Amino acid sequence: MANKIDTLCVHGAADKNNATGAVTVPVYQAATFAHPGAGQSTGYDYSRMQNPTREALEKTVAALENGCDAMAFSSGMAAMTVLTELFGPGDNIIASGNLYGGSVRLLDNVTAKHGVTTTYLHTGDAAAVRKAVTAKTKAVFVETPTNPMMHITDVAEISKICKERDLLLVVDNTFLTPIYQRPLELGADAVLHSGTKYLGGHNDTLAGFLVAKDPALAEKLRFLYKTIGACLSPWDSFLTLRGIKTLAVRMERITANARKIADWLKTHKKVKSVLYPGQSGMISFSTDTPETAKNVLGRVKTVLYAESLGGVESLITYPVLQTHADVPPEIREAFGINDRLLRLSVGIEDADDLIADLKAALE
Numbered sequence: 001m002a003n004k005i006d007t008l009c010v011h012g013a014a015d016k017n018n019a020t021g022a023v024t025v026p027v028y029q030a031a032t033f034a035h036p037g038a039g040q041s042t043g044y045d046y047s048r049m050q051n052p053t054r055e056a057l058e059k060t061v062a063a064l065e066n067g068c069d070a071m072a073f074s075s076g077m078a079a080m081t082v083l084t085e086l087f088g089p090g091d092n093i094i095a096s097g098n099l100y101g102g103s104v105r106l107l108d109n110v111t112a113k114h115g116v117t118t119t120y121l122h123t124g125d126a127a128a129v130r131k132a133v134t135a136k137t138k139a140v141f142v143e144t145p146t147n148p149m150m151h152i153t154d155v156a157e158i159s160k161i162c163k164e165r166d167l168l169l170v171v172d173n174t175f176l177t178p179i180y181q182r183p184l185e186l187g188a189d190a191v192l193h194s195g196t197k198y199l200g201g202h203n204d205t206l207a208g209f210l211v212a213k214d215p216a217l218a219e220k221l222r223f224l225y226k227t228i229g230a231c232l233s234p235w236d237s238f239l240t241l242r243g244i245k246t247l248a249v250r251m252e253r254i255t256a257n258a259r260k261i262a263d264w265l266k267t268h269k270k271v272k273s274v275l276y277p278g279q280s281g282m283i284s285f286s287t288d289t290p291e292t293a294k295n296v297l298g299r300v301k302t303v304l305y306a307e308s309l310g311g312v313e314s315l316i317t318y319p320v321l322q323t324h325a326d327v328p329p330e331i332r333e334a335f336g337i338n339d340r341l342l343r344l345s346v347g348i349e350d351a352d353d354l355i356a357d358l359k360a361a362l363e
């Protein structure tokens with residue numbers, strides 16, 4: 001019987017080169033690998049193609065997402081860049097509105113240069129997605145829940161449309177992680193991760209992943225991967241692999257903390273609305289005034305005012321000035337990303353300490 005996901009996190013992929021009994025995968029800090037003879041290979045030739053530490057990490061992430069292959073990148077944006085190279089002049093991508101700001105920046109400023117257009121809409125509205133598909137549409141890119149407005153998309157529902165119209169369905173699964181959502185099992189073709197967030201989990205390394213469901217797509221992505229070269233280093237692969245060992249227990253604690261904090265925020269008189277999807281650790285909330293929001297950022301002590309999310313340390317950000325600063329103001333406003341909105345990434349500290357810190361900051 002296949003192992004459950006908590007076990008996969010710890011034992012996802014053994015080091016197939018292990019002759020010592022080491023219980024963890026070593027850092028193979030090698031750029032190149034010697035060949036036994038003419039035309040022969042140990043299976044490793046050059047670390048841009050594959051490295052044993054990265055391979056163990058990739059096999060682990062592929063197992064967690066139930067894909068046939070996973071590629072580990074130097075960041076989530078590197079993974080996104082390679083993904084967009086599947087498309088060319090005249091192609092159209094339908095994407096969730098209020099995507100991660102960096103993804104919008106890439107699609108609108110870099111991918112667009114190659115003649116690829118992006119149509120943004122609320123992918124939670126399946127009828128709107130169906131209506132937006134044209135002969136040029138090649139893919140639907142879904143982030144669920146979205147960042148920071150927590151819009152939810154039913155991946156299975158969108159996958160039906162994609163299958164009918166022969167579109168690639170890609171899901172950014174950074175927020176929920178495979179612990180709470182496995183998009184490939186819901187009909188998606190590929191999954192993207194910022195491994196910098198929950199997978200790595202310790203705010204100490206950048207990483208990104210693309211996971212493919214079937215070998216044909218994996219082969220196309222592998223070709224782009226080795227050609228473009230934005231691969232994860234052996235050391236960062238080791239750190240991410242180590243982070244993943246505790247993913248299941250971190251997510252359990254983070255969700256418990258986040259539920260408690262979201263419930264408490266709803267009772268605070270200076271908090272006007274709270275967006276929390278019920279799982280994982282991302283909470284967006286609106287304060288009564290922009291001053292309150294700015295005061296919180298300057299006053300928190302245990303919670304750190306810093307960009308990023310998904311680590312053991314709780315972080316708070318100001319989307320209007322940080323993650324979404326490059327999103328055009330009218331689009332930002334339309335999604336409710338204004339100067340009263342704060343985004344909290346709940347960590348694994350004691351929930352009562354976090355509440356006390358937020359309480360003092362909101363005074």
Ligand SMILES: *Cc1c(COP(=O)(O)O)cnc(C)c1O
Nearest residue numbers: 075076077100172174194196207
């Ligand atoms: C952070 C993030 C990214 C980009 O990942 P990096 O590792 O920062 O390059 C993409 N999508 C989502 C949802 C993110 O939170």
